[in-house]
Amino acid sequence: MTDTTGLEAVQPLAGAALPPVxxxxxxxxxxxxxxxxxxxxxxxxxxxxxxxxxxxxxxxxxxxxxxxxxxxxxxxxxxxxxxxxxxxxxxxxxxxxxxxxxxxxxxxxxxxxxxxxxxxxxxxxxxxxxxxxxxxxxxxxxxxxxxxxxxxxxxxxxxxDLSFSISDPHAPDNPLVWVNPAFERTTGYSSADVTGSNCRFLQGPGTDRDAVARIARALAEDEPVTEVLLNFRKDGTAFWNEVVISPVFDADGRLTHHVGVQSDVTARVEAAAERDRALEEARRANARLEALARVSTALASRLDSDGALAVLPGLVVPDLARWAFALVADEPGRASRLHVAHADEALAASAQALAREPGHGLAQLPVLSDLLTGAVTTPTSLHVDTEQAAGRLGDAAAAQALRAMGAGRTVLVPLRARGRTTAVLGLVLGDAPPPSSTDLATMADVGLRAGLAVDNARLYEREHAAALTLQRDLLPDLPEVEDFDLAATYLPAAVGAEVGGDWFDVLDLPDGGLGVAIGDVMGHDLRAAAAMGQLRSVLRSYAWGGDEPGAVLRRLDLLVRGLGMAGLATCVYARVVCAETGDGCAVTYAKAGHPPPMLRTPEGVVHRLDQALTTPIGVAGPRTVVDQAEVDMPRGASLVLFTDGLLERRDRPLRQGLDELEQLLAGCPDDHDAASLRDLVVEHFADGGSDLDDDTCVLVVRRRP
Missing domain, CATH: 3.30.450.20 (PAS domain)
Known part of the structure; x- marks a missing residue:
């Protein structure tokens, strides 16, 4: 064998240059x-x-x-x-x-x-x-x-330091017949130890069996092969070995030997592994940040608490968990609803089946019970036995769904805000190892953000419900009026806007006339709803006294500006007076910054009541004289009043909406009554009330034929 005496004592130069070379x-x-x-x-x-x-x-x-x-x-x-x-x-x-x-x-x-x-x-x-x-x-x-x-x-x-070996493929088990000193130093085995043995003695726990199988196939087919696999020295220490084995043939093409070149590439493999670990950690960090941003963005736009909890599990899979659930508590410790999402679309049906179980069974788990009551307020990591958890579910389909999805490692995160727990977010990791401290911190942050968003949504729901109740209570019941058919509706805006100050009123006046009003106080809160009630009461008082429409709006404006009752408001007030003899009826009206009502005749002709317009109620500065106008209302005619929320959209100006309404009224059936005409208008412009950017009122007054 090559004599290496004294080689270990050479200058460090060669040793430093060896790995790159x-x-x-x-x-x-x-x-x-x-x-x-x-x-x-x-x-x-x-x-x-x-x-x-x-x-x-x-x-x-x-x-x-x-x-x-x-x-x-x-x-x-x-x-x-x-x-x-x-x-x-x-x-x-x-x-x-x-x-x-x-x-x-x-x-x-x-x-x-x-x-x-x-x-x-x-x-x-x-x-x-x-x-x-x-x-x-x-x-x-x-x-x-x-x-x-x-x-x-x-x-x-x-x-x-280049490790070489030669084996004899004709001898049983293809044994080594020669190795150089570098092989001995790399592996710790002497030439006497390995000569006559197959090189599989270098294998051990962690050696890739697929790589070993690929080497065996290549040698069986007399093909050269290169593999990197984990080998073990004589003292048991592991190293990564890049093996290149080439078949050797004689002049007649017969296989004679296998030549192997081995390189200890541990440093290279570990550097690559460290780079992969760093990239994976960066990927996971980005996924965590994206999950946090996704949760914050999605929940910030939700103004319904249950809707926010329903989408939450889907926002955290698969970045934070294999599947997730939100267990909702209407009262401390009392589970009422369960929302579930799975990262695997093949198990989506199982997630839906589990979600149909109200969560009472899961709430019996001791840790979940403590979290729901607020006894535990921090995220908890634990192992959940799938069969035991499924056994607590009263619904057989839900239990089967839980078995299909599996439990295992689970992190339970309380959703808390303002001192109370509203729900528990369950992040199911399955057979994954316990989460790191960074993972737990991310999950806790998700809980804080989601808890605050859900609680804000609940506060909004309460305020919205109170304002809506106030507004509905302030709106009148329509009176029974001889010769007239009446229909009205109030539609709150779709989720995303608060209740506003839209209102309507119909008065069977003591002098025999019919007073009709509709208005809109600017703003979307309880104050706007309260101001709307005040304006309606004041207008009723002036109208009951028999004032003409122009005078009613003028006096209303003076009072609003003098007492600061409200901000800006728009309004239409009309008096319908019919002659004591004959069929004649006249509508006298005035408008303060409000969209024009429309009058449809029995023949299908539509008139916009676009005269008698002045500035909105409450506008500072000199008051323009409030004019008023008059139009005939024959039998079978319908007067349609509305607020701007019915027609105006972000993608449709008010003028375009007015044109559409005019065409709709002209083409409506002749045998309509007030209720069917109201429903036709609402269905066309507001999809029954689900497509409104702003709250709105619609009032239809039809003179019977």
Whole structure:
């Protein structure tokens, strides 16, 4: 075997340069018959350097056909000096050559590091051969330092740290028949320990069995193979081994041996693993931040608490959990609803089946019970037995769904705000390890944000319900009036806007006339609803006294501005007076900044009541004289009054809405009554009330035919 005496004492230069120089494998491998001076074997990469060269071939001919140059760059007739010395039986401990062609491992004229080892201590016929390995040089600076040193011992370190082995595929179990000293140092096994044994003694716990199987298949098919797998030294320590095994054939194409080149690439693999871990942690951190942002954004726009809790589980999977649930408590400790979402679409039906169970069974779990009552206020990580949890569910379908989804590691996060727990978010991790402190902090942050968003939604719901109740209570019941058919409705805006100050009124006046009013106080809160009630009461008082519409609005404006009863408001007031004899009826009206009512005649002709317009109620500055106008109302005619929320949208101006309403009224059936006309208008413009940006009122007054 190669003598390495004194190699360990060389200067640190070679040791520092070793990893960059030898890290890149596979390599071009030759076997040279020393008795004949011929190349008797070339692996696939070596064949790419000298394609078409029939073996055996003299070392000089093989070198010429490969276009080999030595470090001087000269093309020598009898081949470069490193290969000539190998053919003469001398060891070559690392010298540079280049080839005219590239290979799968090198480019044309890229320098390669030549190591030549006479196999004099190997069994026949290897004893009369030399192993030549040509490794690509990627780190040119390191190579230059070695070449400039001129110290053969430095290059010998490189050569001696390349681990080589040869096995006999014709002997039972393909045993090793030769290893070099580098193999002994790398593995801790001596030549005597391993000669005659298959190299699987390097395998152990953690060795990739698929990689081992790929090596076995390649060798069985006489193909070269490269794999990186976890091996173990004699003392049990693990290292990552990059193995390149090449079959060796004789001149007649018969397999003779396997040549293996081993490299300890532990540092490279660990660096890659650390990089992968860092990338995975960065990915997980980004996923956590995205989950937090998604939860915050989605819940901030929800003004219904149950709707917010319903979407919450879907916002945290799969970034934070395999599946998730929100267990809702209407009262402390009392579960009432369960919302579930699973990351796997194949289990979506199971999630829905579990969600149909109101959560009473899950609430019996001791930890969940403590969280719902507020006895525990911090996130809790625990292992939940799937079968035990399923057994607590009274509903068989829900229990089967839980079994299908599985439980396991679960983190329970209370959703708290203002001192009370409103729900518990369950993050089911399955068979994953317990969450890290960073994961728990993220889950706790989700709980804080979701808890505050849900509680804000509940506060909004209470305020909205109170304002809506107040507003509905302030609106009148329509009176029974002879000769007139009446219908009205108040529609609150869709979720996203608060209750407003829209109102209507119908008065059966003591002088025999009919007073009709509709208005809109600017604002969307309890104050607007209260101001609406005041305005309606004041207008009723002035109208009951018999004032004409223009006078009613003028007096109303003066009172609002004088007492500061409200902000701005728009209003329409009309008096319908019918003659004591005959069929004549007249509508006298005035408008303060309000959209024009529309009068539909029995013939389908629609008139916009767009005269008698003045500024809105409460506008500062000199008051314009409030005018009033009059229009006839024959039998069968319908007067339609509304607030701007009916027609105005973000994507549709009021003027366009008025045109559409006019066309709708002109085309409505002649046999309509007040209620059917109201419903037609609401269905067309507000989808029954579900498509409103603002609250609105609609009032229809139809004179009976």
């Amino acid at each position: 030898v890290r890149d494998t596979p390599a071009a491998v030759l076997l040279v018959d020393l008795d004949r001076g011929e190349v008797v074997y070339a692996n696939a990469l070596a064949q790419q350097l000298s394609p078409g060269t029939r073996l055996p071939a003299g070392i000089a001919r093989w070198s010429r056909e490969a276009g080999l140059h030595d470090g001087s760059g000269e093309d020598m007739e009898d081949g470069p000096a490193p290969l000539r010395r190998v053919a003469a039986g001398e060891p070559v401990a690392g010298e540079a050559v280049s080839a005219a062609r590239g290979s799968d491992a090198t480019t044309a004229r890229e320098q390669m590091w030549v190591v030549g080892i006479p196999l004099t201590d190997a069994p026949p016929p290897l004893a009369s051969q030399a192993l030549v390995v040509m490794l690509p040089l990627r780190e040119h600076a390191a190579v230059a330092r070695l070449q400039e040193s001129g110290d053969l011992r430095h290059r010998a370190v490189i050569a001696s």
